[in-house]
Amino acid sequence: MEVGGGVIETWLRKHRLLYTGATEHPLILSIRDGTIDFSSFKRWLGQDYIFVRAFVPFSASVLLKACKESDNSSDMEVILGGMASLNDEIAWFKKEAPKWGVELSTIVPQKVNQDYCRFLESLMSPEVEYTVAITAFWVIEAVYQEGFALCLKDDSKTPPELKEACQRWGNDGFGQYCRSLQNIANRHLGKAPPDVVARAEVALLQVLELEVEFWNMSQGKT
Numbered sequence: 758m759e760v761g762g763g764v765i766e767t768w769l770r771k772h773r774l775l776y777t778g779a780t781e782h783p784l785i786l787s788i789r790d791g792t793i794d795f796s797s798f799k800r801w802l803g804q805d806y807i808f809v810r811a812f813v814p815f816s817a818s819v820l821l822k823a824c825k826e827s828d829n830s831s832d833m834e835v836i837l838g839g840m841a842s843l844n845d846e847i848a849w850f851k852k853e854a855p856k857w858g859v860e861l862s863t864i865v866p867q868k869v870n871q872d873y874c875r876f877l878e879s880l881m882s883p884e885v886e887y888t889v890a891i892t893a894f895w896v897i898e899a900v901y902q903e904g905f906a907l908c909l910k911d912d913s914k915t916p917p918e919l920k921e922a923c924q925r926w927g928n929d930g931f932g933q934y935c936r937s938l939q940n941i942a943n944r945h946l947g948k949a950p951p952d953v954v955a956r957a958e959v960a961l962l963q964v965l966e967l968e969v970e971f972w973n974m975s976q977g978k979t
C-alpha cells in the first residue's frame with residue numbers, strides 16, 4: 758500500500774498537534790528563521806550524538822525483527838539502507854563537533870536523553886512486536902526529516918553554518934526513505950491484531966513526546 762490512507766495517516770490527523778509540536782518545535786523554527794541561539798545548537802549536537810549512538814542498536818533490533826517477522830524481504834533492505842546512513846551520521850557528528858568547540862567524549866547525557874535511550878532499549882526486547890518497533894522507527898526518522906526539511910525551503914533564513922545539518926535529514930533522499938518506512942509500518946499495522954495496533958499508537962505518542970522534550974532540552978528548558 759502507498760502512503761495515503763493507512764493507519765498512520767489516521768493517527769497523524771488524530772495527533773496533529775503533538776506531531777507538529779515535534780516537527781515545528783520553536784528550536785526548528787528558530788533555525789528556519791535564522792534567529793537560533795547557537796548555544797542551543799551546540800547542546801543539541803552533543804546530546805544528539807549520544808542519541809544516535811543509542812539509535813544504532815535499536816535499528817539493529819528492528820532489522821532483526823524484520824528478518825524474523827516480515828513477509829516482505831524488501832523491509833530488510835530499507836532498514837539496512839537506514840543503518841548505512843547512520844554510519845555517515847556518526848562520522849558527521851565527529852567532523853562537526855570540533856567546528857563548534859564541542860568535545861564529544863566529555864558529553865554527559867541529560868535526563869531527557871537518558872529517558873529516550875531507555876525507551877529505545879525497552880523497544881529492543883524480543884517481546885516487542887515488529888509492527889510496534891517499525892512504527893517507532895519510522896516516526897523517529899520522520900520527525901527529523903519533516904523538521905529539517907522546513908529549514909531548507911526557499912523562503913527559509915537558515916544560517917549558512919547550519920545548512921549542512923538541515924541537509925542531512927531534510928534532503929529528498931531521506932524523505933523517500935521515510936516514506937518507505939511509513940509504507941512498511943502501514944502494511945504491518947493494516948494486518949496486526951487490535952492490541953498490537955494499540956501498542957504501536959502508544960509508542961508513536963511516546964516518541965513524539967520525547968522528541969518535543971529533546972528539543973526543549975536542547976534549548977536549555979529542562
Ligand SMILES: Cc1ncc(CN)c(N)n1
Binds near residue numbers: 805809968971
Ligand atoms: C532525537 C533524535 N530523533 C531522531 C533522529 C533521527 N535519526 C535523531 N538523530 N535524533
